[in-house]
Structure formats: structure tokens, C-alpha cells
Amino acid sequence: MQNLTLTWQSAGGSAVALLGAAYAAKRIRRPRAAPAAALLREAGTLLALFSLWQLVGRLSVLSADHALDRADWIHRTELRWGFPDEAALQQAVLPHAWLVTASNYYYATMHFAVMIALLAWxxxxxxxxxxxVRNTVVLTTGACLVIQFIPVAPPRMLAESGFVDVAAQYGQSVYGGAVGGVVPDQLSAMPSVHVAWSVLAAVAVLKVARGPWRWLVVxxxxVTVFVVVATANHFWADGLVAVALLLVAYLVQHAFSGWRPSQQEAATAPEPERTSVSS
Incomplete structure (x- = not known):
């Protein structure tokens, strides 16, 4: 199973092309060109972010010293602090082949699928x-990428601690080989972008949508937290750090929005009264 099909070079080149097309469409100055320019700009921005993510993963793989040691330290620290052992949860899941298979599929497909659907909606x-929503994605992902320059192995690589690489065992691993000429990064476990994006998607739907059905997004x-632990792709700590970065992204946007009125507020603000000066 493979869920990455673009190298950072091809994604970056596509991003530049899309952003250039967006600029050209904007210069046309016609009503029909404006939506196309906006769509091209957003697609280019997201592809540029994907390209950066791929590049960080490649650089991380090239400097993988002590990645396993860092993962082992995280696991031992969690146990000292009283966190439930991820290996024990995985061992409880292993006898249920259907649940393992479903977890592997969820991990491989829903990460990008839900985010793409959210942004499109x-x-x-x-x-x-x-x-x-877009700024939250960019800020959160960017913050995660900065930390991921320090390679950290996922739990599934700590076989001596009782973890099992169930995706490889069931032939469902997205890390099974080179994709598009690049080996997908396996050493960016800290923090978990899977967890960050899933919480981000839930908050966005709850904030934007109306009606009781929106609560199903929770x-x-x-499910994502369960899946990343059951498949031994992330520790609890990976998700906690990711959610903390998401909260920081919200705070940054809130602080920035307080410096200037929103477009809607600016449009509805009353005009200042004009005073006549008599001579």
C-alpha cells in the first residue's frame, strides 16, 4: 500500500506552476477569472506545503543517528509518568485481524482524504x-515539520519493547519502499501530524458547520488516536505535542486577528460622520 506519489521536487515544481497560473489569472481582471485564481493559489499553497514536508522527511532520513534512542527515551519517560503502555494496547488488538487491517487502512488513507475533503468543503x-482553516493547517504543519528535523523513530521499530510492525506484517505498509523515487520518511514520529490534522478537522467542522450531526466528526x-497507537506508528506523547502546537496556532491567529478588524467587520462598520465647516 502506498499513499505518497509525489517527490518534493515534483510537488514543488507543480506548486510554482499553480501559483504562477494563479497570478496570471488574477491579472486578467475578469469576474470569471477571480474564482479560478483563488483555487489555483490555494492548490499551489498546499502543494508547496506538501513539498516542504517531503523535503524535511528526506533530510531527516539522511541524519538518522540516535532516532531509535530518542524513541526508547520517550517510551520509558511515558511509563515513568504513568501513561498506559502503547505496547499493551497493541497486544490487545493483535488477535483481531479485521481490526488490525482496518486500522492500517485508516492510517494510510484517512489522513490526507479527510483534510482534502475538509479544505474543499x-x-x-x-x-x-x-x-x-488554511492558516491553521499551514501553521500547525509548519511547526510540526520544524520539530521533525530531529529524527525520532516510531514505536513499531522498538521490537525489543514489545511493539509489532503490523502494517508490514499484513502487507499494508506505506513505508515498504521507494515511492516516486523517494523513500517515505519513517523517522518523523514526533510530533504526530496524523493526530494534529484529525483534531484540526474536528474543530473546523464544529466551528463552521451547524446542526447536531456535526458532532459526529469528533x-x-x-479513531485516529486509537489507530496510530494500535499500529505502533506513534506514542501518546507524539499526539500531545501535536495538539499543543495546534493550540499555539489558534492562539497566534487569535492574537493576529485582534490587531486588525476582519473583512466582514470592516465592511459593516459605520462610516464616520462628516461635519460641515461654515465660513
């Missing part, structure tokens, strides 16, 4: 909130 149906981060 907000862009098409709630354009006024799209900037907030299942996505819950």
Missing part, C-alpha cells in the same frame, strides 16, 4: 472561513 461552501480524532 470549506473553500466551496464557507469561503469566509477558509482562510482561518469520532475522527478519537
Amino acid at each position: 470549506v473553500f466551496l461552501r464557507h469561503r469566509d472561513r477558509y482562510g482561518w 469520532l475522527h480524532p478519537v
Whole structure:
């Protein structure tokens, strides 16, 4: 199973092309060109972020010294602090082949699928909130990438601690070989972008959507946390750090929005009264 099909070079080149096309469409200055320019700009921005993620993963793989030691330290620290042992949870799941298979599929497919669906839905149906969602994705992912320059192995590589690489065991691993000429990064376990994006998606839907059905989206981060632990791709700590970075991204945006009125507020603000000066 493979879920990465673009190298950082091809993704970066595509991003530059899309952003250039967006600039050209914007220069046309026609009503029909504006939506196309916006769509091209957002697609280019997301591809640029994907390219950066791929590049960071490649650089991390090239400097993998002590990645296993860091993972072992995280595991031992969690146990000292009283966290439940991820290996014990995985051992409880292993006898249920259907659950293991489903967890592997969820890990490999839902990470990107849910985020793409979220961005498309907000862009098409709630354009006024799209900037907030997109900026949160960029800030959170960027912060995670900075930390991921320090390689940390996933739990599944700590066989001596009782972990099992169930994706490889079931032939469902996304890390089974080179994809598009690049070996997918296996040493960016800290922090977990899977967890960060799942919580981000849930918060965005709860904030933007209306009606009681929107609360079903809470299942996505819950299932994601279970899946990343059951498949031994992440520690509890990986998710906690990722959620902390997500909160920082929200705070940064809140602080920034307080410095200037939103476009809607600016549009509805009353005009200052004009005073006539008599001579």
C-alpha cells in the first residue's frame, strides 16, 4: 500500500506552476477569472506545503543517528509518568485481524482524504472561513515539520519493547519502499501530524458547520488516536505535542486577528460622520 506519489521536487515544481497560473489569472481582471485564481493559489499553497514536508522527511532520513534512542527515551519517560503502555494496547488488538487491517487502512488513507475533503468543503461552501482553516493547517504543519528535523523513530521499530510492525506484517505498509523515487520518511514520529490534522478537522467542522450531526466528526480524532497507537506508528506523547502546537496556532491567529478588524467587520462598520465647516 502506498499513499505518497509525489517527490518534493515534483510537488514543488507543480506548486510554482499553480501559483504562477494563479497570478496570471488574477491579472486578467475578469469576474470569471477571480474564482479560478483563488483555487489555483490555494492548490499551489498546499502543494508547496506538501513539498516542504517531503523535503524535511528526506533530510531527516539522511541524519538518522540516535532516532531509535530518542524513541526508547520517550517510551520509558511515558511509563515513568504513568501513561498506559502503547505496547499493551497493541497486544490487545493483535488477535483481531479485521481490526488490525482496518486500522492500517485508516492510517494510510484517512489522513490526507479527510483534510482534502475538509479544505474543499470549506473553500466551496464557507469561503469566509477558509482562510482561518488554511492558516491553521499551514501553521500547525509548519511547526510540526520544524520539530521533525530531529529524527525520532516510531514505536513499531522498538521490537525489543514489545511493539509489532503490523502494517508490514499484513502487507499494508506505506513505508515498504521507494515511492516516486523517494523513500517515505519513517523517522518523523514526533510530533504526530496524523493526530494534529484529525483534531484540526474536528474543530473546523464544529466551528463552521451547524446542526447536531456535526458532532459526529469528533469520532475522527478519537479513531485516529486509537489507530496510530494500535499500529505502533506513534506514542501518546507524539499526539500531545501535536495538539499543543495546534493550540499555539489558534492562539497566534487569535492574537493576529485582534490587531486588525476582519473583512466582514470592516465592511459593516459605520462610516464616520462628516461635519460641515461654515465660513
